[in-house]
């Protein structure tokens with residue numbers, strides 16, 4: 654039997670922006686998780702990203718560790734405790750490579766890029782840079798639709814220095830196909846919601862991603878996110894939930910290991926570090942005042958990190 658996707662599908666090729674914005678609004682209020690189709694990023698390029706990702710993760714651990722993560726760039730090995738998970742009691746079974754902002758966001762120093770060596774992976778850097786830029790522009794299109802969906806000007810998120818030095822980065826992920834021998838329940842990614850504004854995700858089609866639509870209920874109900882070829886899966890992060898006074902929801906999700914090797918790429922898009930996030934006007938009223946004080950985006954992200962990891 655063919656599985657039917659349960660999450661809403663947003664079609665970016667529709668010329669009717671207002672109706673797309675309306676569908677997006679519903680999707681963000683009801684689910685915080687949706688598919689985006691006809692986004693303009695060629696499947697060929699996405700395929701190339703997975704190919705390059707596979708080549709990198711197949712290198713000997715020793716070579717990968719030479720690019721060990723510093724800030725938002727580089728490699729972290731399996732079971733590295735670095736998941737934005739509020740609930741994980743143990744580490745996740747996944748390897749990660751972070752491609753940080755292409756341009757430096759601090760403006761104080763040059764970006765400290767970490768790229769695999771040209772001799773070993775000659776097409777890596779060009780592939781990742783091209784994908785980064787394309788997904789970034791899809792992210793910006795989504796944010797302009799989100800602005801319309803919130804009765805704001807289309808350029809609300811682009812203007813006022815919210816996105817000229819954004820904290821945008823790619824996270825390449827590989828979940829192993831084999832389970833450990835310990836008998837313990839090991840997750841690919843344990844239950845979490847993303848910290849920031851929005852996340853765009855694409856996978857190689859191997860199942861495993863699940864969402865819990867109601868995080869307030871004690872008994873968690875997990876639903877599989879069915880793969881749609883070529884679609885991005887987009888989710889609202891905690892910062893956007895706060896910015897919209899909880900009108901939009903950031904949804905808990907996790908990745909289960911399926912016995913098959915899963916590759917995915919997540920693109921996290923957050924505003925400039927020094928942008929002050931405060932309740933959007935159309936999301937509060939006298940009867941529904943702002944629930945959170947204004948906060949600098951960079952401080953918010955740091956605070957979240959501390960809450961999760963205690964440092």
Ligand SMILES: O=C(O)CCC(=O)C(=O)O
Nearest residue numbers: 826842847862908917919
């Ligand atoms: O790999 C996936 O499908 C999900 C990854 C994820 O949720 C994350 O990196 O925050």
Ligand SMILES: [Fe+2]
Nearest residue numbers: 845846847906
């Ligand atoms: Fe996530």
